[in-house]
Amino acid sequence: MDDIRWWTLAEIAASREAIYPEGLADLLPEILTGRFPAPPRVIGAPSGRSTDPSEALAP
Numbered sequence: 625m626d627d628i629r630w631w632t633l634a635e636i637a638a639s640r641e642a643i644y645p646e647g648l649a650d651l652l653p654e655i656l657t658g659r660f661p662a663p664p665r666v667i668g669a670p671s672g673r674s675t676d677p678s679e680a681l682a683p
Contacts, residue, residue, distance in 0.1 A: 631639070633656065637649040645651075645667040654660075 633649065633652050636643055
């Protein structure tokens with residue numbers, strides 16, 4: 625990592641850099657307007673892992 629800074633939504637959406645969690649630009653518009661997913665989602669779960677928040681700490 626060479627730099628730390630705040631990015632705008634437009635910069636995140638247009639970037640060719642690796643930005644995590646993947647799909648962040650698609651999630652942000654609703655979150656930035658105060659609308660949050662219900663139930664909460666675990667984002668960036670490795671392939672094959674559950675995205676159910678109640679299972680997030682399961683081994």
